[in-house]
Amino acid sequence: MQAMVLSIIGADKxxxxxxxxxxxxxxxxNWLRSSFCHLxxxxxxxxxIMLPKENHSSLVRDCHALSNLQITLLPANEATSTNTKRIRIKVTGNDRKGIVSDVTSALTRFDLNIVELDTKCESAPNWGNLLFSANIVVETSENIDTTKLRAAIEGIADDLMVDLKEK
Known part of the structure; x- marks a missing residue:
């Protein structure tokens, strides 16, 4: 058995x-875990998934036959560090072009690895413009100063609210 990651994209149905x-x-x-979205x-x-090596080709073939899906099957990366910690970051503010780039650039300056990123824009009640929100999980092996991290993200724009929690 080999741990594998199956990526899937195609028309939803x-x-x-x-x-x-x-x-x-x-x-x-054996289906271990998954993450899906509709965009x-x-x-x-x-x-x-855990999958016998001799069955890789048949899984790829069977998935390609499903609804014109584009799929990739790759070996899972087994290397994990035990000296890391994760921080959950929630960012909320008025939407604007480049906001995701600005937030991810701020995280990069702190040598953080983004392991989860979920963003969305929704109509802000009574405001008339879009409200941006991001739920981010980052991983770091360092003792990071979360006060400085929060200030760096909040410094992107006057209206950004940032909530940080160690996982």
């Missing part, structure tokens, strides 16, 4: 996750 799950089961794979009519996701 009813029953798509069930079809992928059936293909994984048919290939004698602008498309389905995208990742599945971590």
């Amino acid at each position: 009813l029953g798509l996750v069930d079809e992928v799950a059936s293909a994984v089961a048919k290939a004698d794979g 602008s009519g498309h389905f995208a996701g990742f599945v971590e």
Whole structure:
């Protein structure tokens, strides 16, 4: 058995996750964890599975037959560090062009690895413009000064609110 990551993208349709799950089961794979989303009519996701090496080709073939999906099957990266900590960051403020780039640049300056990033824009009630929000999980091996990190993100714009929590 080998840990593998299956990436999937294609037009969304009813029953798509069930079809992928059936293909994984048919290939004698064990579904460990997954992350999926629906964006602008498309389905995208990742599945971590344990799969016998001899069944890799059949899983790829069966997934390609599903709804014109674009798929990739890669070996999982087993290297994990025990000396890391994770910090959950929530950022909220008025949306504007370049906000994701500004936030990720601030995180890079602190040598943080982004392991999860979920962003969205929603209509702000009674404001008439879009409200940007990001839920971010970062990983660091250093003792980071979260006060300085918060100040760096809040310094991007006057209206940004930042909440930090160690995981």
